[in-house]
Amino acid sequence: MAKRGQGEGSISKRSDGTWWARITVGKTPDGKQKRKAFYGKTRKEVQEKLTAALNDINNNTYIEPSKMTVEQWMYIWLRDYKKASVKPKTYAAYEAHVKNHIAPELGSYTLASLRNDMVQRFVNGLADKGLKSITIERIVGTLKTALMQAVDNDLIVKNPASRIKMPLKQERTPRVLTVHEQELFMEASKEHRNGEIFLLILGTGLRIGEALALTWDDIDFENHILCVNRTQIEYCDHIDGKTIYHREYSTPKTKSGQRTIPLIPSLVDMLLTLKEQREQEKQKFKEAYKDTGLIFCNYYGVSLNYTAIAKKIQSICKKTGLEGVHPHTLRHTFATRGLENGIDLKIMQELLGHSSIKMTADLYTHVLPETKKNSMMKIAGTINI
Template sequence: MGKDLNGRELGNGISQRADGNYMARFVDCYKKRQTFYGRDLKELRRKLEKAKYESQQGINSLGGSIILLEWFEEFLQLYKVDKVKDTTVYRIRQTFSPCKKNRISMMKLQDIRAIHVQQLVNEMDENGFSYGTIRTLKYLLSEMFKKAIGNGYIVINPCDAVVMPRKVTYEPRFLTEQEQEMFLEVAKEYSHYDIFCAALSFGGRIGEVLGLKWGDIDFQRKKMHIQRTLHYSRVNDDEPCHFFFTSPKTETSDREIPLLPETEAILKRVHKKQLRNRMLYASQWKEEAPFDDMVFTTQKGMPIRYGDVNRTIKSVIVKANLQEEELAKIEGREPFILKPFSPHCFRHTFVTRCKKNGVPYETIQPYVGHSEKEMTAYYNHEKQEIDVSTLNKISFLGVV
């Protein structure tokens, strides 16, 4: 039994030093001596009992110092790197990124409680993150905490007591025919016009459109192979943003599809412009592997960033609305305002046009590369053939 400076009994493993500080010691389950110091005897006893309990439960003492951000990196190396695709590791990093802007990332694993995860979830909901994004992060954190329990870092999974925000179902944003005509009329003046037209003409995800190479296009067979997605981002925090490819979003996203007449016309138009730019900027033309042979490039041959496309869309919308407001004043009517949208809207517009013109879901699904989960409500999954005849009857761009 330890004693204080006045000779009073303090209990097993506790004593008082000459400087007045109390000291508590015990040997944990790993045969390692643990020592704690403090002025507050009551608080020191609480720490000692907590440490003894965690030792009895087999909790690794490292759990007392490792923070969530450190555990995330260790978790990736132990359970993901070289075990899943590089693209999956990239997406896991993207999923975890909201944590890095929250204090939870710097908290010790043993200090994280359900309330801290709940505060993160609530904050993301207030900042406009989608239900799916929040749910995916919760799943990731739950998996990380389960592995931490297995490694003896913590006892409970904080995610078990977290409540998800109310799920709000939004109708996918698509362009009406009037909106599309208004947008494309102004977009003709911008360098990304052909990208907009291509996305509308075959419903590809914008990363798939930007990732196209001429080797993917077979004008003879009238086929197009969607097999990669272009990104511009940083994969790790210690590196700058850069271009890189990943495989398409899902297994069904890697697909060979018929080359529709409007898409073919757009691609041939792009090819002519690119040949002209190659001659015009001969010495400045950039074409380095793996970003050679790209369909959509800058004037000097560089790949195009998603962010630049998104900014161009915003600029076009602003200009289109200004022109419409002026025209409405002259004609004495209310202006038709084009509401904001993202590049993904082109994909929804393509699908909407198909549905409106009676194209069966069994044809839409393999063409746009929807996963079964995305289109479960609409399909008979046993039939996955693309009936190009129904698609050839539709004009996705009108007269533009």
């Protein structure tokens, strides 16, 4: 028997235990009512689909499913299923995938007409453009997730992106500074305001966003411990043709990102000296100073952005003659030096905040063979043959 709530259309339980609903979405050219059906395993699921359709009808944004394009659906998916459920930076990445890749290539097709071979050509085209395999994976992941939601919403019967052949993964050997290059880079860093951020990353393996988010409360000077509790994120919104930039703080993506890192004595001394300098700046610019507690900031206590940091690295590289260096290079260098000097892989995983030891091992396969050899040599003297 149909159950009807006020303004919710009709909802009925089917003989197989599932639920379905019907709603009037307009009229046919001959004046007859046009009806749309929704199906689901539970009444709640059907009700949610029905409510979403009613909202679209009331706001004059309802699109007939058979006519809905991929582009229209992608932006509906972003608005209704991602905007409120993911972090702003993640949402901005999804939006960029849609705006820069998915909509231009697949957007004009209707959802109902999209086929596996069309998606495969799209993926092959991304590879032909020279995009990295990890970037292609993320773009396709965005498309696949959105289309799966379209299946759940009864807009399409199956997901045309579910069985795509992905390009071969490229071997990722991260750029790492040699010991000599590291010495050159460290010496040049000391000549720059906030150059200490590079020394700290080289000595802790922090991500650049984690370093930029550090406050003095995150440093336990007594026990020589640094606590990672948050990261600085930068993203942009596109509103009414305008691009609005944001800089905010967020918790790390995974639980393993929240961690403590022991500090070597030279880093503790460096941070103590820097803390004194910040106190002097606070007094000097007290009327204009924003006491954010940030370790790395401008003369007025305001946070730094990623672009400013990247420019500092470019300046250092120009002076030292180094190439291919970016903030993550310093993190990779820390990990490589640590593994070269016998730090256990599991400990390195925890220091870097990786979610799995496999991630650490995959990134540093170029270091591990020599590390294993050195470890084995430690027991050579205990085996007399």
